[in-house]
Amino acid sequence: MGVRDLSCSLAMAEALAEEMERDPTVFIIGEDLVAHGGIFGQFRGLPERFPERIIDTPISETSIVGAGIGAALTGMRPIIDMHFADFVTTAMDEIVNQMAKLRYMSGGQAKLPLVLWAPDGAGISAAAQHSQSLESWFIHTPGLKVVAPFEPADVKGLLKSAIRDDDPVIFFQHKRLFRWTGPVAEHHEYLIPLGKAVVKRSGSEVTLLTYSRMTYECLEAARLLAQKGIQAEVIDLRTLKPLDFELIAQSVQKTRHAVVVHEACMTGGFGAEIAARISEELFECLEAPVRRVAAKDVPIPFSPVLEKFVLPQVEDILSAVESVLNYAPHASSARRHRSVHHFSHHSKTSK
Amino acid sequence: MCSVQRALVTSVSHSPPGKGATALPSQGLCWLVSEEGVPKGIIQTFVNSYLWLCMQTRASSPTTAAKQSAPLLPEKKVALFEKMVLIRVFEERVAELFAQQLIPGFVHLSIGQEASTVGSCAALRSDDYIVSTHRGHAHILAKGADPKYMMAESLGKKTGYCKGKGGSMHIADFSKNILGANGVVGGGFPIIIGAGFSIKLRKTDQVGMVFFGDGASNRGTFHEACNMAAVFKLPIVFVCENNMYASTSPASKMVAGGTIAGRAHAYGIPGVITDGSNVLAVAEVVQEAVDRARNGDGPSIVETETYRYKGHFEGDKQKYRSQDEIQNYRLTRDPIDRFERILLEEGILTTAAIKNIWAAAQARVDEAVRFGLESPLPEPEEALDDLFVNP
Numbered sequence: 001m002g003v004r005d006l007s008c009s010l011a012m013a014e015a016l017a018e019e020m021e022r023d024p025t026v027f028i029i030g031e032d033l034v035a036h037g038g039i040f041g042q043f044r045g046l047p048e049r050f051p052e053r054i055i056d057t058p059i060s061e062t063s064i065v066g067a068g069i070g071a072a073l074t075g076m077r078p079i080i081d082m083h084f085a086d087f088v089t090t091a092m093d094e095i096v097n098q099m100a101k102l103r104y105m106s107g108g109q110a111k112l113p114l115v116l117w118a119p120d121g122a123g124i125s126a127a128a129q130h131s132q133s134l135e136s137w138f139i140h141t142p143g144l145k146v147v148a149p150f151e152p153a154d155v156k157g158l159l160k161s162a163i164r165d166d167d168p169v170i171f172f173q174h175k176r177l178f179r180w181t182g183p184v185a186e187h188h189e190y191l192i193p194l195g196k197a198v199v200k201r202s203g204s205e206v207t208l209l210t211y212s213r214m215t216y217e218c219l220e221a222a223r224l225l226a227q228k229g230i231q232a233e234v235i236d237l238r239t240l241k242p243l244d245f246e247l248i249a250q251s252v253q254k255t256r257h258a259v260v261v262h263e264a265c266m267t268g269g270f271g272a273e274i275a276a277r278i279s280e281e282l283f284e285c286l287e288a289p290v291r292r293v294a295a296k297d298v299p300i301p302f303s304p305v306l307e308k309f310v311l312p313q314v315e316d317i318l319s320a321v322e323s324v325l326n327y328a329p330h331a332s333s334a335r336r337h338r339s340v341h342h343f344s345h346h347s348k349t350s351k
Numbered sequence: 352m353c354s355v356q357r358a359l360v361t362s363v364s365h366s367p368p369g370k371g372a373t374a375l376p377s378q379g380l381c382w383l384v385s386e387e388g389v390p391k392g393i394i395q396t397f398v399n400s401y402l403w404l405c406m407q408t409r410a411s412s413p414t415t416a417a418k419q420s421a422p423l424l425p426e427k428k429v430a431l432f433e434k435m436v437l438i439r440v441f442e443e444r445v446a447e448l449f450a451q452q453l454i455p456g457f458v459h460l461s462i463g464q465e466a467s468t469v470g471s472c473a474a475l476r477s478d479d480y481i482v483s484t485h486r487g488h489a490h491i492l493a494k495g496a497d498p499k500y501m502m503a504e505s506l507g508k509k510t511g512y513c514k515g516k517g518g519s520m521h522i523a524d525f526s527k528n529i530l531g532a533n534g535v536v537g538g539g540f541p542i543i544i545g546a547g548f549s550i551k552l553r554k555t556d557q558v559g560m561v562f563f564g565d566g567a568s569n570r571g572t573f574h575e576a577c578n579m580a581a582v583f584k585l586p587i588v589f590v591c592e593n594n595m596y597a598s599t600s601p602a603s604k605m606v607a608g609g610t611i612a613g614r615a616h617a618y619g620i621p622g623v624i625t626d627g628s629n630v631l632a633v634a635e636v637v638q639e640a641v642d643r644a645r646n647g648d649g650p651s652i653v654e655t656e657t658y659r660y661k662g663h664f665e666g667d668k669q670k671y672r673s674q675d676e677i678q679n680y681r682l683t684r685d686p687i688d689r690f691e692r693i694l695l696e697e698g699i700l701t702t703a704a705i706k707n708i709w710a711a712a713q714a715r716v717d718e719a720v721r722f723g724l725e726s727p728l729p730e731p732e733e734a735l736d737d738l739f740v741n742p
Binding site: 025027029052053055057058060062063064065066067068069070071072073074075076078093094097098102103104105106107108109110111113142143145165166167242 | 480482511512513514515516517521523524525526528530531533534535538540541542543544545546547548549550552553559571572575576578579582736737738739740741742
């Protein structure tokens with residue numbers, strides 16, 4: 001059993017193959033799964049291996065999601081392919097009123113071991129209806145678990161855990177990470193527990209809390225900050241619900257400064273929830289208000305120049321870090337002004 | 352024709368074709384009519400309508416479609432009658448408890464629809480699945496749930512099926528494969544599709560039945576589910592209990608094409624309309640649909656023409672229909688009265704035996720009410736339980 005470099009797509013296909021091999025109740029249902037092995041190649045090789053358990057359906061997202069629910073209630077472990085995360089809107093009743101509530105409403109009788117897999121995120125000029133990051137809707141719905149991994153290894157480990165979990169898991173995967181490559185264990189029992197965040201880079205002066213694709217931007221910002229002598233800690237939350245607040249607290253108690261970074265738009269985003277919890281529970285540790293870096297509050301536009309303007313960039317993270325490190329509650333407060341700008345090169349914003 | 356009969360006729364798309372005829376209309380359903388031009392009773396026509404739709408759609412061979420299922424044994428008929436009476440007594444008691452403000456929230460009763468529900472569930476095995484609606488007490492009782500835990504649930508008690516978290520509208524009994532009553536109109540269709548896939552993948556011969564009303568037939572979920580069930584030949588029976596009103600809106604004004612069973616034509620599956628106040632007619636038709644599903648021949652739509660005596664919810668002022676209409680239905684088409692007469696005529700039950708059945712149902716519901724009222728309320732903190740298997 002070794003470790004090889006795999007893309008997120010291949011890590012996902014491997015996780016699915018292993019779990020389908022292990023458990024005959026696991027199946028995948030959705031649109032256009034077979035012909036190309038999934039629109040992102042995420043199902044490559046599976047239709048040949050498990051022809052009965054990869055179900056290509058008509059374009060009926062409402063019933064695809066509902067079918068996952070009904071199958072889960074009756075002994076199966078479905079993986080629902082949402083095609084694009086944006087299409088959850090066509091199945092919101094199924095997700096919010098059924099999937100999230102049937103167990104609770106039935107007094108714990110119902111069990112819904114299912115994964116709703118949804119590729120989300122912007123940055124490929126897919127425009128407003130194929131680019132959203134909608135995680136906060138589901139975080140705000142009791143009864144759902146929400147996962148949004150970054151590294152290929154996490155894709156594998158978390159997807160396997162999500163499939164084995166007895167509760168419904170909304171599994172977001174960023175479209176721009178499908179080719180993102182990293183070391184992945186070959187091990188069939190490589191599981192990453194839901195609800196555990198991970199420190200991607202250690203630092204002592206500011207905590208960058210992020211997930212999904214923005215982990216990359218945060219790591220890039222941390223690298224640039226280090227060149228200026230500022231040590232940023234980067235935490236990839238990986239699971240958004242349940243949230244690993246313990247790790248967040250440990251880090252913020254150490255750095256006393258926090259910036260939350262996500263690609264979803266600012267208002268009502270998950271950053272607001274994290275910032276509120278830090279303020280409520282760790283107020284006395286903070287030397288500055290928690291700052292948020294997020295997309296602007298407009299739909300994602302098509303033209304690359306517009307899209308880039310709307311999405312959070314590395315420079316935005318640097319600005320936020322600068323503002324928390326230089327925060328002065330009173331004008332007289334003498335604090336060292338630390339500029340994180342004036343880098344000779346602009347950080348790259350895409351891979 | 353009396354007003355009720357007129358209402359019945361307007362609830363289907365095509366008026367009777369002509370005196371004494373059994374002619375096939377150019378589209379829609381086939382009706383048998385009497386010399387006077389009045390429908391002779393839908394029970395005689397369902398086979399023809401079924402046959403006709405099948406021939407049109409080639410969904411199955413006419414011989415299969417016309418095949419008569421074996422007549423019900425007397426014991427089975429008695430069991431159906433007992434179930435109908437239990438449902439009636441249970442629902443009337445729910446209405447009383449609600450009026451006494453002992454049941455919180457709101458309740459939807461299906462008094463008057465007992466034949467439709469009991470006839471449908473008569474064809475099911477205990478391991479078959481049902482998905483019910485907001486008007487679900489009857490479905491759940493007919494599938495074998497215990498009135499005690501249902502009553503406790505309606506009263507918001509800890510001992511209820513859902514520990515007081517669901518209430519009257521969300522009762523489920525997973526031990527009986529009752530996947531739950533559902534508060535969203537049309538919310539059950541996609542779920543039963545999933546049960547259908549599950550049955551296929553697990554290679555069992557179970558059947559899934561989804562109950563819905565005329566209102567739900569206008570949800571997009573109905574179309575998606577019918578199409579998907581037909582495409583994959585899923586073992587599903589769609590039972591539309593057309594009680595003529597979607598909340599306050601008459602089906603005659605809201606259902607394009609006039610019938611819901613007729614929509615089956617578009618999916619290439621059988622669609623049957625039957626007399627929802629005749630339990631034997633319903634049982635016969637649904638048995639055929641269930642057999643089809645179990646034999647791997649795919650889904651069917653059965654539309655039962657029925658009627659609810661109570662409002663959409665308890666307390667509904669029912670400005671959308673007349674008291675005469677309700678009275679007329681009660682007097683001429685009450686499903687329990689009709690079945691009682693049949694059982695007496697066939698010599699299956701005596702008047703005394705019928706009395707005993709009512710008394711037994713009363714006693715059982717009394718016991719359920721006692722259990723419910725005496726049961727403890729949940730502890731407030733229990734509101735935080737039962738969200739996740741692995742929190």
